[in-house]
Amino acid sequence: MACGGARRSARGLLAPALACTMLAGPLHAATPAPIDQIRNVVVIFAENRSFDNLYNGFPGADTFAGQPPARFAQRDRDGSIMRELPPVWGGLTGRGVPDAVTQAMSAHLPNQPFRVDDPHGFNVPLSTLTHDLWHRFYENQMQINGGRNDMFVAWADSGAMPMSYWDGSAMRMWQVARKYTMADHFFMGAFGGSFLNHQWLACACAPYYPQADTSPAHPVISVVDAGGRALVVAPNSPRSALEGVPKFVRDGNLTPDFHAVNTMQPAYQPSGNPAATGQDARFADPTVATTLPPQTEATIGDRLSERGITWAWYAGAWQDVLDHGNHYPAPDFQYHHQPYNYYLNYAPGTQARQAHLLDGGLAGAGFIDAIDHGSLPQVAFYKPQGNLNEHSGYADIQSGDRHIADLIEHLEKSPQWPHMLVIVTYDENGGLWDHVAPPAGDRWGPGSRIPAIIVSPFARRGYVDHTVQDTTSILKFLTERFHLRPLDGLTVRDRAIQAATGHPLGDLTGALNLPSTGK
Template identity: 20%
Template sequence: MGKRGIEVVCLSLALVAVFLLAACGVKEQVVQEARWSDAKDKRVSNLPAGAAKIEHVVIITQENHSFDNYFGTFPGANGIPMKDGTPTPCIPDPDSKRCERPFYNSSAENYGGPHDESGAKVAIDGGKMDGFLQMERAGRNKSCGTDKQPNPDCSPAGEKGAEPDVMGYRDRRTIPNYWRYAEEYVLQDRFFASMAAASVPNNLARVSGWSATCSSSNPMSCRNDLDPYGGYAAVPVPRSDSAWTDITDLLHENDVSWAYYVETGPNGTPPSRNPLPYFTTVKENGQLGNIQDVARFHENAKNGRLPAVSWVMSGPKNSEHPPASIQDGQAFVTRAVNSVMQGRNWENTVIFLTWDEWGGFYDHVPPEKVDENGYGIRVPGLVISPYAKRGYIDSQTLTSDAYLKFIEDRLLDSQRLDPATMSRPDPRPSIRENAPQLGDITQAFDFNQKPRPPLVLPERPSSR
């Protein structure tokens, strides 16, 4: 009997089990918890002793801010002025023919600049990191679209008549909770966007390690593409289904629970932040029901019913994507973190917090070249866990590929999104989790320390 035939028989038996449990008054949630209780005893591969204490992985992703924009002045981090004492850079302005230096921006509003594939190339400028103002000026004559169809090749400041803020930075006064997390847990100051492009390819890569366009449901029909949704960060429906293999397929094959929690609003959640419904694997595996409203995340977190892997994505209003308020975004993240900390799963959970790409904002660290897709410009990364080192700055080269690798090593016996071993091979250009440049994210943990108590913060803190 083939693999899919075996799956059908197993599914039938599982349905009978669910029916019998329901007849006894046991809810389906208990079945999900039982499945995870089996999965959590899997061998922990390629991880340090004590890593089995982590039973739940929560990945929170916000949008469009560089590391220097949020943590450029954080003590001890590689920011502005630079760690080695290099003076604050001055970036050429093609309009004034002068140059501009980073400045403190106290506003909760933010605009940024173009942040697509071409914008990344100009901003990076072969490693000089001096093209940010050039891209902002170039994007001033292009419409930024709407929340439903934002255009990453534009400058929101240009539409609103505001001064460019791409050289601006924030600190404790404007994002106090983010800084508090960095002080109490782990700040990663060499964390890059996985793809040198906009939100869509980075959010695709976060769940699959790749960004592509496919001509059919056959994964071998997929071709590398850093603009898979056709020029806009969100469209009513992507041009084609994502037929390549994503991490949820490996989780499904190994009977490991997962959920993708998205915040919906009046216009729904743009596909750029909710890509999994368009993955062939999710449909074929009957797991569209694993994509849920973020309200369910808060409920599950507080009741100690988190799946093994959770992704948490805000909607446009709370995403921090320009021109959304960064304080609204910080409140969204704080509430999500608080829900985990106030629930029964806190002592065996890690929260990975990052931003999908740089949003056009200045950063001075040139990204490493790992393949034709990236890495992209540096973004903030934080690790929050009872076992996270306190006040630690991790300066290894990292991306969201490290999240996939941690999930694979902790829950999947070190399986990889590797065409040579996957049941659904695809022609991806590289196995990102195996890149020699990628650091070891477990350096953020001290599994010998006593689990640290929760740090519950106000959603709307006063600045200090």
């Protein structure tokens, strides 16, 4: 078998010799028989919540509950401890929200985490739309600040909002996590936002825009410092987080070496960029700066297809948006949450697109129908439509929580349930603070800690798995279970985590209790 990775090596990400070494390692070892008892894998990918934001105080988990608040004081842009948190710029809750919490009402908060739904404080219920936050590639690294997690407010556009959290014990998924396994050291695969983290779930890679400096995309190339992990601050930026939102010379969508790390639009519809006049309506205008050229990197879907493993990406409201266009507040479809729509292998008109990019239906009706009829493929990814994904700013927590808990109930009753593994996790932290430092990894991540719940007849009951894992762990499990060729990015990440922690990247199996015999 070829070692692969030549194209990525040309960009300085992985030396060919290292790729060969890793492919000969644990990822390519013979799979033990017990794992074969899992015949169906379901990944439910929600949006933009850190672990501490929803699961502070979860029994047995690593949370900040009961610890001295002073331990988590945030630093200003000059490195000093802030005397207080800034207001939530623009208000904690959006316009049109009954009993809105205004900017003035959020002023002078102590420099520590604050509970949004505290009945003696803001008393905001889980059904409320709250302020959205920056969740971008460079800002996330600047906020993590070498693992200290003490500059989330300094490099945010929302003032105090990164330090907010909820009493998640009222959520239905809290009870699901109590029943099965909660992974409490699970991190987002890549720094930053939804676009890159969806790509990470598909390919463990940062997409690439060839010759971006001479293309329509040249205005969206970021200006970063010599270390390559931080943006260059503009001369007119407020010096203190208490004075306003930071400004940068150019906070773009591409790195200086042309990798796409913040939101770019797919070249195929549905896309945030319409077709050009006279262009095939199935495509997006390639002359728009944010249209990413079709990608050719190998994906986990490609690897599954190589082995004849059935799989699909179920997108909530996919067909409705194709037929009728997008609508807010429902379904509020997010184009950049559909990673396979960026790839040449799944272009309009291809058989692969028809086979693997499936309509999840409005409110997941199509996905639920497949669950109930026992017709899910061997690997199924499900992306809820926007108003059900829990993303700050345009979705509330309660609606998404109920939707995902309902899905779990259907899955538990599915004919395929006896041999199923379900992973419920989030794409990224949404700019929200978490107190646990991510392990040192590679150039792309891992980023901040996020919730991950393992649901299965084989899952340990009432268990908290402390294994260090990230979004890439899902790909690692699929690779091991179905005997796939490892993706280059998975190989790099596994080696980086081994170097940082002394242990290989977790593969979800720490959550499982698989009998040693039988299938």
